[in-house]
Amino acid sequence: MNRSGTDSLTFAMVRCFARCLLAGAAFNTRGMQNISLVFCMQPGLELIHPDPREYRKALRRYVRHYQSHPFWMPCLVGLFLHMERAIAAGRMPAAALAKVKDTTAYTLSAIGDSVFAGSLLIFWALGTICLLLQGHTLLPLLAGITFFTGLQCFRAYTFMAGLRGGFLFLERLRHWDLINWGTRVKYANAMLLLWLWMLLWPRPLIWWQWLPAVVGLMLFGRFVRTGLVSRVLAAMAFLALVQFYPLVREGILDILGAMG
CATH class of the missing domain: 1.10.287 (Helix Hairpins)
Known part of the structure; x- marks a missing residue:
């Protein structure tokens, strides 16, 4: 691939990743996040499938029902683009995408609900409340900035890892043991909840x-x-x-x- 082609690919992938930050903007009760997924995939699909007919076929593969945790959207978009490149090169049949797409999306959705929504977000919220009740203002702000920055780094890393590694990254992701890490964070949340109760309980305690x-x-x-x-x-x-x-x-x- 020449320099112009490489620059075009890089720009398309940056556009795909940036659109992932708007994953919840087009949520609907019929297809859930399907419109957002198509919106995220579009720049990459245009480059991978220059033939208009193949491009329309690729779009149709993503317009049906899709739902996963929004924090996993960059990872899934990167993974799907990796698979689309394999389809365009003839290394993978297009019919195999649907099953892999649903299985991966629902599995990561369950992990996301447990680790992010059910553990880390609550940890951040409880920690922030406790620090504010203690009279701190700078620490909660720094904690919020740290969590926000870490989330964006996580999104960028999983997008690139899914784009480059495909199924190999899914195997690596399994070894992260995120479910058990979510359980450990929930234990910490229980301690934060007790701390919050002690701060709110009328004196004397x-x-x-x-x-x-x-x-x-x-x-x-x-x-x-x-x-x-x-x-x-x-x-x-x-x-x-x-x-x-x-x-x-x-x-x-x-x-x-x-x-x-």
Whole structure:
């Protein structure tokens, strides 16, 4: 490939990656993120399939239903472009793309929901709240900038790795053990939640009042996780407990005072 062709390829890939940052802009209830995926793939497909007929066929491969975690969009776009280059070179049948596309997207979606939405985002939010309640302002800002920068670096790396490595990168990604790392972050989130409770609890902090509240919150979480109680009912019960706890406490103290 000559220099002009290399520059065109680089520019097209940069455009694909930049469009991935707008993954949620065209969300719809029918195809979910399919329009966003086509929008991200378009610059690369135009270069990979110069024949208008093959280009239209390639577009149709991505207009049907598609859904995954938005943080994985650059990785998936890079992977799909790698596969499209294999299709254009005759090394891979186009019919094989659909199954690989759905399997990969749904698998990464589950990992993204657990690691990013269910772990790291909560870690950032709880940590920021606790630092602000402690009176810090610079530390939460620096933490937010660090997380944001790290996310963009992660997106750029996975895009390039998927584009260059294809299925080999998926094998490497499996060894990252992201699910277990998400579990470890959730343990840290539990500690941050206890810290938040200690900061919000009315003073003085009396252990025999604080401990039952923590145990009650843990039981609510357990019942919700196992499906025995819906989240709405658990939240209502918890709010009712918070609302009426002072009244119940005063009543108990009055009874004990009268008995004494």
